Amino acid sequence: MNQLIGYLINGIAVGCIYAMLGSGLVAIYRVTTVVNVAQGTFAVMGGLIASSALSFGLPHGLGELVGVIAAGILGLLVGKIALTKGGISPISSLVITIGLAVAAYALEVGLWGSLPVSLAGIRSVLRFSGVAIQDQYLLIIAVSIVIFIGLWAFFSKSYIGLALTACSSNSYGARVMGIDVRRMGVIAFGLGGVLGGLSGILIMPVQPLSFNSDINLVVMGFAAAVIGGMTRFEYALAGGVVLGVVEELIAGYWQARYQLEVALGIVILTMVFEGALNARRGTAAWR
């Protein structure tokens, strides 16, 4: 029982990371219908830059902030490159984000090497009635709660948030109202960058990242987002947490080496099932 509680808390924390990556994908997808393959890159770059900032002597908090801001700027840049003025098909934009993710490898390997880099997080361990939980996992959950409340407030209260929502619900209508849809797309990429950077600095202390960790991160983020149909943040959160918990339970009670495979299998089944459901409803999504 105690063991189970430990697995659940770790799973929820890892799931929050997936949800954060997934929300970044959702933020971008809602406005642009582009799936951003470079989402994992934001996490890796954010984490790596934070680790360098800390080793340059910046205090905790500030060093991590530098990483997140850098990831946000990177997000804006990726958005600017992936969304052309003339407009290209979403799948072409997706391929551009693949290109940028691979190009980032060159930078990452050149500056930080190819070995996994860790980040000093909270090292302490919480113990109660025989359960030992690393405090970093609790921190991840706490920060995630704040972030998701912040996201909700941003999209329902702020002007930019409302404009982004307008673009996602009716891009033509938004343009008629004087909203620059491409610019909003770039801003969405920036937001995706911030969310990616946050997930990177939060996961790195418990799970060191190397340059090619981005593929697993983006696929798991996509997994979380896809469970929510790519458009709803709260569903992405739920999807991420479910995936994280399932992964931890598989690792705990069966075999750690199959956790990724099972999670990915769930995702493929979800997508296929969702597609079949849409087809039956007659609202085939021609994505």
Added chain:
Amino acid sequence: MAIDTQKVQEISKSKSGSRLPLFGAAIALIVALLLPSVLNSANSSVYVYTMLYAIVAVGLSLLIGYAGQVSLGQAVFVAVGAYTAAILSAHGVPTILAFILAPFVSMMVALIVGIPLLTLRGNYLAFGTLALQLIILGVVANTTFLGGSLGIPSIPQLGLTSSLQLGSAKSYAWLSLVLLVGVLIVSRNLINSRPGRGLRALATTEIGAAAAGVPVGRYRLYAFLLSAAYGGIAGAVYAFFTGFISPNSFSVLLSIEFIVMIMVGGSRSIWGAVVGAFVISILVQVLNTLGTLHGLPNSMPAIFSYAAYGLLLVVIIRYMPDGIVAWFGKRLGRLTTASKNLD
């Protein structure tokens, strides 16, 4: 309907009517035939890899360029072919039989995963194929029977008959050239056939194609199976040629390399795939030579190739979406019309 078919036929005739590409292909073929006899063994390996890349790229261009399905996990079918060849020949199956079976096993795997996966479209299909590759590589890395993450060493050479063994890089060079030519002939005939036109139609508008009577689902699956078979062929030759395979030989990056190749060459033509494979192979060789120059860190070749793949993909999609062949063709065409106007 009848009129439409006639029109399409006329268009495809006028396209293939020009003699120039055929002439170019003939010269390329003669050069390719003669090249292995003058190359040293290191360059012969590059030649073999280029041909194998081209075989996979042609399959992927059928899938992406003609059928409009983006697969980010094409390397998985190369892996299936390579593992089939390696495992079967390790268990005493004649290598030639293992070689012939490899593409069929790749097709079988493609059939099993394709039926559910191909119900997905666009972004979802792209991620589905990527996830599939991660799953299969993960399973292979954890299965002792398949060599685990260490891979399978000492795969025997491919023996065409009991006495004729392919030993030298030169013989693999000719074999892979023959296979590429075969793959190109099959693909060209397919494109110019009725199913080929159906494929092109469904890439432009799936609903329209379905309304015009193209069996959309079946054709998408066929294109997927054929591209998997090509991957299987390339994988099998790769396994026999290198003698060693591991899950790392078929990374996600390899799948992305195939995408880069067909985008560089132009995804809407199978010749583009060949040009792309050729250009990328040469480029990677040049970068490797530069990266291993004195005084540079060991990771330099990798850094160079990541930067090249990534930036090329971005530049091509943004500025030359039809690939370099079409881009230069257009520039050349403009030049010749300009000079004609001067006259």
